[in-house]
Amino acid sequence: MRRISLAGRVALALTLVAVIAAAVAVLAGRWLLSPLGSAAAAVLVAGLVALWLARFLTRPWSRVLHAVRDGIVSLRDRDFSVSVGHTSDDELGELVAAYNSLGDLMRRERLDLFHRELLLDTVIQTTPLVTVLTNAAGRVVYSNLAARQLLYGGRKLEGLDFAELIATAPAALREALGSEGDRLFTLEMAGEPDVYHLSQRNFLLNAQPHRLILLKQLTRELAAQEVVVWKKVIRVIAHELNNSLAPISSLAHSGQLLARQPDAVQLARVFTTIGERAAHLTSFIEGYAQFAKLPRPRLASVPWPSFIARLQDTVSFRVVGEIPRTAGDFDASQMEQVMINLLKNAAESGSPPEGITVSVRELADGTAVEVADHGTGLSEPVLRDALLPFFSTKATGTGLGLTVCREIVDAHGGRLSLANKPEGGALVTVWLPRT
Numbered sequence: 001m002r003r004i005s006l007a008g009r010v011a012l013a014l015t016l017v018a019v020i021a022a023a024v025a026v027l028a029g030r031w032l033l034s035p036l037g038s039a040a041a042a043v044l045v046a047g048l049v050a051l052w053l054a055r056f057l058t059r060p061w062s063r064v065l066h067a068v069r070d071g072i073v074s075l076r077d078r079d080f081s082v083s084v085g086h087t088s089d090d091e092l093g094e095l096v097a098a099y100n101s102l103g104d105l106m107r108r109e110r111l112d113l114f115h116r117e118l119l120l121d122t123v124i125q126t127t128p129l130v131t132v133l134t135n136a137a138g139r140v141v142y143s144n145l146a147a148r149q150l151l152y153g154g155r156k157l158e159g160l161d162f163a164e165l166i167a168t169a170p171a172a173l174r175e176a177l178g179s180e181g182d183r184l185f186t187l188e189m190a191g192e193p194d195v196y197h198l199s200q201r202n203f204l205l206n207a208q209p210h211r212l213i214l215l216k217q218l219t220r221e222l223a224a225q226e227v228v229v230w231k232k233v234i235r236v237i238a239h240e241l242n243n244s245l246a247p248i249s250s251l252a253h254s255g256q257l258l259a260r261q262p263d264a265v266q267l268a269r270v271f272t273t274i275g276e277r278a279a280h281l282t283s284f285i286e287g288y289a290q291f292a293k294l295p296r297p298r299l300a301s302v303p304w305p306s307f308i309a310r311l312q313d314t315v316s317f318r319v320v321g322e323i324p325r326t327a328g329d330f331d332a333s334q335m336e337q338v339m340i341n342l343l344k345n346a347a348e349s350g351s352p353p354e355g356i357t358v359s360v361r362e363l364a365d366g367t368a369v370e371v372a373d374h375g376t377g378l379s380e381p382v383l384r385d386a387l388l389p390f391f392s393t394k395a396t397g398t399g400l401g402l403t404v405c406r407e408i409v410d411a412h413g414g415r416l417s418l419a420n421k422p423e424g425g426a427l428v429t430v431w432l433p434r435t
Contacts, residue, residue, distance in 0.1 A: 020049050060092075061092060064084070068099050071103065072099075124144045127144065128146050131214055132213040135208060135209075139162065177200075177213065181421065181422055197215070197384055302332045315340060318354060320358065324361075329432075339371070341401045344401075345428075349425070349426060351374045366414070386402050386418055402416075409431075415429075
């Protein structure tokens with residue numbers, strides 16, 4: 001049963017005070033002849049009664065309000081464990097019930113959020129994807145187990161300066177992390193080459209700039225993809241062989257029949273067709289065999305200005321920056337093959353001719369040659385699989401261009417990496433060591 005409301009209690013108290021004041025005034029009027037004295041006595045008694053009633057009525061209200069105030073302070077401090085005991089069925093009781101309901105809701109939501117965060121952290125910690133989050137000062141604020149094992153021997157990374165952390169990392173990893181955007185690179189781990197895909201994103205967290213770094217090892221995926229590609233290339237070679245050997249066999253049979261009744265014109269046509277199909281088959285096989293027969297590079301001192309000038313006589317591009325006056329040590333013909341292939345790909349990317357650029361930069365440990373364009377860029381699947389043998393996005397492509405380029409650069413002891421520029425377009429970097 002609902003108790004009297006707060007307004008009702010105040011009204012009853014005021015009525016009681018008025019009745020007592022009137023009674024005191026009447027009694028005082030009988031004893032005292034002065035009306036002023038009667039009024040003063042009535043006011044004094046009514047004041048004392050009102051003060052006592054006010055303290056009596058508001059004491060439980062004050063306790064409830066103080067309890068709710070303390071609970072709100074606890075909520076502000078993210079302590080949701082404080083609740084207020086139920087007191088009455090009036091408005092203050094409703095206030096207490098509403099506060100307790102809010103506290104219960106926030107406790108449940110916090111527990112649910114804690115479980116979700118625990119699940120997410122468990123997933124991130126157990127994933128092989130290297131995950132590192134840095135703040136505006138460049139310090140690590142979060143990392144998973146894969147990141148700790150790759151970058152710091154399994155030790156904790158939180159609080160460390162990320163730039164100092166990677167200062168002793170392999171050059172390929174430092175170069176990749178020092179760039180912007182996504183890229184593919186190769187890292188030597190325990191004497192075996194491992195291919196990694198780097199993804200970097202900048203975003204705001206709690207109104208502060210942060211950087212998320214993700215490193216994914218693609219060695220197993222690439223190995224599986226290579227098996228698929230080799231099966232595909234076997235099917236292609238078998239198909240091409242059948243297309244050439246079947247007509248050659250048929251024409252050889254026709255030639256045997258014509259030899260019994262010689263017809264010079266028909267025999268010439270038969271032998272000409274056989275020769276054409278044999279030449280096509282030889283060209284096809286030699287094209288694919290080139291990948292496995294790359295000669296060792298013959299290193300020589302090659303001035304960069306003359307090398308770039310020869311390239312500009314063959315393909316069109318714009319030179320960015322100053323060309324080093326010092327000479328590089330590489331096989332000029334093989335590196336020309338690499339550069340022409342890269343520039344040809346840039347021209348086929350949809351980039352305007354003036355958007356295709358070449359820059360040569362001297363580094364502490366070698367020379368970086370960069371070929372950039374303003375085309376459509378590389379999608380993530382292409383960025384991941386572009387260096388695989390026989391992978392091609394062209395209908396008539398052999399898929400050996402970039403693979404041969406990578407083999408040539410690797411034979412020079414260098415690295416070839418692919419990336420997308422933040423402003424759009426692709427960037428291919430060829431790093432050659434200083435010998």
